[in-house]
Amino acid sequence: MRKLAFFIPFVLFIALSVFLFSGLFSNPMERESSVINQPLPAFALPDLQQPEKIWTPDSVKGKPYLLNVWGTWCVTCNAELAYLTELREQGVMIVGLYYQQPVDAAFGEVFNLSALQQEVALKLEQQGNPYQWNILDKDRTLIFDLGVTGAPETFLIDAQGIIRYHHIGDINPQVWQQKLAAAYQSLQE
Amino acid sequence: MKYFIFSLLLITAAAQGTQALIEFKSPEQQALFKELTHELRCPKCQNQNIADSNAVVAVDMRAKTLELVQQGQNKEQVLDYMKSRYGDFVHYQPPLNKFTLILWLLPALMVCGLIVLLLVRRRAERSLVLPESSEKTQPQPLEQQLDQLIEQYRRKS
Secondary structure: OHHHHHHHHHHHHHHHHHHHHHHHOOOOOOOOOOOOOOEOOOOOEEEOOOOOOEEOHHHHOOOOEEEEEEOOOOHHHHHHHHHHHHHHHOOOOEEEEEEOOOOOHHHOOOOOHHHHHHHHHHHHHHHOOOOOOEEEEOOOHHHHHOOOOOOOEEEEEOOOOEEEEEEEOOOOHHHHHHHHHHHHHHHHO | OHHHHHHHHHHHHHHHOOOOOOOOOOHHHHHHHHHHHHHEEOOOOOOOEOOOOOOHHHHHHHHHHHHHHHOOOOHHHHHHHHHHHHOHHHEOOOOOOOOOHHHHHHHHHHHHHHHHHHHHHHHHHHHHHHHHHHOOOOOOOHHHHHHHHHHHHHHHO
């Protein structure tokens, strides 16, 4: 009994060390998404390049696809464009959800659609265009309903329009292989 | 009151600009808005509430909170609205469920453990003391024992 008591501080110390050590490698941005296994929230948003065209959750049913939240202002999004384009060439369907930052009226900013269209077209021409089309979420309503915290984020949507995966951060070969490829393949069948 | 409205102006004006001064229908709504923006956590910035943060998502959450409060929704409804999108993470008071149970149980367990430890120790002490006092033989006075020991060592040396 006495000898056992002698080891208690030692065991506690080891347990604390293991706990803190594992904390070094955990990602504080990683957490459960609350939209998994739920249908896409209702929306009716215009196409970025052809605003007269309105997209709804029903427009894309029948095939699994990636819904990629991005913006030209977002550096990490630009970095993933090339790899996403590669994925598109491999036959992955990717739809862009354009994350428009709030315009600051106090600084005389106004939302200029044609300037944005040109900017996006130029960016996609330079970096590669992974998107079948882009949905413009000017007031970030769908982005809010999807629980998006920033850009880039990517959702995997199945053929019935159910959200299957929510990835926060960029998509690179490693992330694709480890997290999304298997889920995407299983939805294909 | 003036100061509070002014401070709200400072918080939101920097980020939104369009929303110069927030007008509330009642002081209750104003208090609720203040409470909610202090209890809701910015999902992007790890450890700031949405009143404190100017991340886009915090600006949007603030605007949504204001909209819902002005619609007359109560605290529970607004919290549920946010949680259904951003998860339990978004509220600074985590609910009691299987993942957070340990937060509530651990302090209680530690107190119980301490009490048990104290009881065990006390019993052990008592069991050490009792046998000695039960012996009827008078122990030699300490002085005598010491003298004897000193004598022994003197002879040896």
